[in-house]
Amino acid sequence: MLTFYDNDMTRPEASPSSRQRLILQLERLIADLQPGDRLPPVRELTQRYASSPVTVSAALRELARSGALVVRPGAGTFVARTLAVTAAAPFPGTRPGSDVTWQTLALHSRPALPAAVQNLFRPPLADTVPFADGYLDETLQPLGLMNAALGRVARRPGVWSRLPPEGLEALRAWFAHSAGPGFTASDVVIVPGGQAAISTVFRSLLPRGAPVLVESPTYFGVLAAARVAGLHLVPVPTDQHGVRPDLLEQAFRSSGARAVYLQPLYANPAGTVLAQERRATVLNSAERAGAFVIEDDYARDLHFVGPPPPTLVSQGEGRVIYLRSLTKVTAAGLRIAALIAHGPVLQRLKEARAVEDFFPAALQQEVALDVVTSRGWGAHLSRLQETLRDRQGAALRALAEFCPQIRAEHVPQGGFVLWLRLPEGSGADEFAAQALRAGVQISAGSSSFPAEPSGEYLRLSYAACSPSRVSEGVRRLGLILPA
């Protein structure tokens, strides 16, 4: 997080992250108190959380506005007995005196989003083990390559200019090469990150209300994007070899879906690789259904051993829309991904990007191109792969030591996620909430299922944790596990 600025802008209070962090700390404190209890005075909170009085007051005000606290002038600040609702300010963040209740009629209902979406708005906490975070921590980001690239790119003329909506040709050529032989720059659209790519595909290809097939479980960001696009999610069960081809065929037939979204390589969260002998069957099912296969190849460079199997798109050109992102192998802030397709669907995607976003910033595209074509890129990937393997090892050892009741269903040979099964009846959602209070941010498996979960799961990401942090996090989980 950035906290210091060179400019002379007056800032009304401390940095956003320190206030947000304090709010989370206060929420933990409130959770430990009873309704009606009085909070310690500001002076004491200031010392306990090493925050300024301004930040403490702002955090208390925000919690009061959200209904978690009640301020009684002269008496103190108290944990609310019920959710505070006033006629003047029924929505969080609403100013008193401004009636916005009419907006409810104008806005209609909204899609139900997985609870994990709210985590996107929470900054990472310094004293919490970030098992929920799917981006590399700074020790694994190729900061040297990115900063050197930025230095070179910053001096180039035209770096602030308009680009064609499909993106920089040389970067498109690089992505085309990465998808397999036979692809060229003209098959590629550059998109600002994988999430934007998924959203673009969903809303450009499928009308609202249309069915889309997804693996069950799958990445919660995909479930959210599909729901926001108004799609009807059709879960297709998976086993340790990826999506079940017999059930996929059946799902195509019963739903009439025109698209299936798959992660054939180290699927997030289950970690499975789509078996070689299933690939032709999957493509044939899609062909019989007249449907697209959306191949999200987020983990192409995250394998621990040998080269990964070839892409699905190289076997099913024209049938497969291929998605590749750089954020997972560089940093969350290098927001560059690519969509590769062939035929009229490519034109549909290009026009959607042009109309909905115009073009991704040239600066980001130039830096990305410089990084992936620089001499150090291969070494970065090797080090990344080795480190992730070490972290996975540390996680598995710590699980065996501290959490023998938790089972990794499958140990993937790549990626950064372990999919952990809790003993029946443990209540994964409640466990994840308890874990947060114990200083571990981890996602409950329920966010990864489009329908009823097939068991009690946790999704443990080690993308942002050193091996010692991994061990410490798992140790803390062990402390709250039912014996």
Added chain:
Amino acid sequence: MLTFYDNDMTRPEASPSSRQRLILQLERLIADLQPGDRLPPVRELTQRYASSPVTVSAALRELARSGALVVRPGAGTFVARTLAVTAAAPFPGTRPGSDVTWQTLALHSRPALPAAVQNLFRPPLADTVPFADGYLDETLQPLGLMNAALGRVARRPGVWSRLPPEGLEALRAWFAHSAGPGFTASDVVIVPGGQAAISTVFRSLLPRGAPVLVESPTYFGVLAAARVAGLHLVPVPTDQHGVRPDLLEQAFRSSGARAVYLQPLYANPAGTVLAQERRATVLNSAERAGAFVIEDDYARDLHFVGPPPPTLVSQGEGRVIYLRSLTKVTAAGLRIAALIAHGPVLQRLKEARAVEDFFPAALQQEVALDVVTSRGWGAHLSRLQETLRDRQGAALRALAEFCPQIRAEHVPQGGFVLWLRLPEGSGADEFAAQALRAGVQISAGSSSFPAEPSGEYLRLSYAACSPSRVSEGVRRLGLILPA
């Protein structure tokens, strides 16, 4: 456009812009020939257009693939007699042997987009006057400020890190301040550019098929975004004082629309300012309809005299969703804009951005913040306003001299667009096509109307032309005007 790269990546041919430019030049040549005519040999084209043989061959191949040319091995390249359609490759860019006709069934129909959308894919031509371009040329971009900002920002830790989806707090505070008194950082969401902002608002607020009111004429990018979002456009006539309040009231009543999109300041393309006495009426109409007002304030810093009237959002807090972009006052590549709103709609917009895009790159946000809070920002704006006024003056003088038949309906005191009326029966679309052949890229007015145009118009933007280029462009227009 960027043409040189430090890296050793092998590039199969010359830069995209040189090939695209050659394709446009060849399209002009083809337009001057008859169907069946033979093109000059590659050797001659190479010399005539100062291109490499590789680029010429690639351009010819692309034109042949699109059906404009026919290659007869041994005999030469000919202008096609009819649009070439082959069973194997019915779509542009399709490789022979790969049958993608099934995609048509999977994709269904697509929204009808204004013809001007295709211009987004065409790079600007060096020898053409860019009256269609709505972004500042490099002489007007604050390159010094942006590069200095980039130098400072590049050294900051965390510049590649994840940010909360709503964006950097200090930048949000700056945008809040710009909207009027009473707004704070928590009312703001940062978005990568105005087009993304408009698209987000349309698709998050309104279900597909819902009506949305727009000024007629209005910005073609807005019409495209609404169509891609599946909305039903309801045009509301304007006069020289902005949208007609009586017809707006009627449109709300007859359509049941829950939103109206307005540019109250120097509306693009008509240049009008919503009159002071109409503002309360507009807000009251929206209130009676239970509808949102979307205020696109793209020209807030582009006034030639005095300070512009206050924002609509400062008069209608909670009712108005306010949009402000930095690209129009900096450069197309600094893709930063903000949405400001109040009440549950703000939460709706924040979640949509998080799910559909995650967050705009920190690097872009940091640079934007540094630029707008730097000491030189005010001087940049003053110089920008002066220069745009000079360019407008040059355009009006040249029009009087070279195109007395063309009339500027209204001379705006800000912005970068003149809305020009051609004599009845001139055929603005055909005139714009002729202008391109004469070396002037200018938009026909029809792209700015959601329905039948109210006359024959041209939209002349001087954002990217020096006064002498403005005069030269208008002179060229005069040459093709019917006497």
